[in-house]
Amino acid sequence: MKKIAIFASGSGSNFQAIVDAVKAGKLDAEVSLLVCDKPGAFCIERAQNERIPAFVFTPKDYAAKSDYETEIYEKLKELDVDFIVLAGYMRLIGEDLLTPYEGKIVNIHPSLLPAFPGKDAIGQALAAKVKETGVTIHFVDAGMDTGPIIARQSVSISQNDTRESLQTKIQEIEHQLYPSVLQKLLHS
Ligand code: GRF
Numbered sequence: 001m002k003k004i005a006i007f008a009s010g011s012g013s014n015f016q017a018i019v020d021a022v023k024a025g026k027l028d029a030e031v032s033l034l035v036c037d038k039p040g041a042f043c044i045e046r047a048q049n050e051r052i053p054a055f056v057f058t059p060k061d062y063a064a065k066s067d068y069e070t071e072i073y074e075k076l077k078e079l080d081v082d083f084i085v086l087a088g089y090m091r092l093i094g095e096d097l098l099t100p101y102e103g104k105i106v107n108i109h110p111s112l113l114p115a116f117p118g119k120d121a122i123g124q125a126l127a128a129k130v131k132e133t134g135v136t137i138h139f140v141d142a143g144m145d146t147g148p149i150i151a152r153q154s155v156s157i158s159q160n161d162t163r164e165s166l167q168t169k170i171q172e173i174e175h176q177l178y179p180s181v182l183q184k185l186l187h188s
Helices: 013-023 042-049 065-078 121-127 163-186
Strands: 003-008 030-036 054-056 083-086 105-109 132-139 149-156
Touching: 003 013, 013 030, 013 042, 013 163, 030 042, 030 065, 042 054, 054 065, 083 163, 105 163, 121 132, 121 163, 132 163, 149 163
Parallel strands: 003 030, 003 083, 030 054, 083 105
Antiparallel strands: 105 132, 132 149
């Protein structure tokens, strides 16, 4: 059984979708750990409800990124984690995780990359008045949303779409796409 760690900073709806897919038998994996850099984030409550261990930390308590990433790496090794899944984790991954997990870290981003990388991709798409945007799942490298693309799915933007309605459409796709792409990646 492949073991995954999910990294999140916020609500964790993608964390939940992945856990639910495992419970439904659609994803053959074990979610071994939640890593969260925001004490108080709702994803932590979700992990507690699912009895999944969480490593929660405050980046400012550490002198450097490599200090907390080394600590994270120790936890991942302890638990024999094979794969890292970023799901709304609002930080760049540094060398201390990229090197040992080369080719084994993925991210989901709410746009059709390479369009609208970085923060507030949904707001960026609305401001650009494009007719479609979407979801991208990609391997993680040292850049911001720049690694090799694994899957993309588009979403059309209608004139009446608000940020909320567009976010809802995007998240519905994310919650289907992420578990199914993970299933293929982990078992190919
Ligand atoms: C998702 O839209 C994801 O694409 C982006 O951050 C959001 C996280 O949402 N990277 P959630 O915490 O999974 O609900």
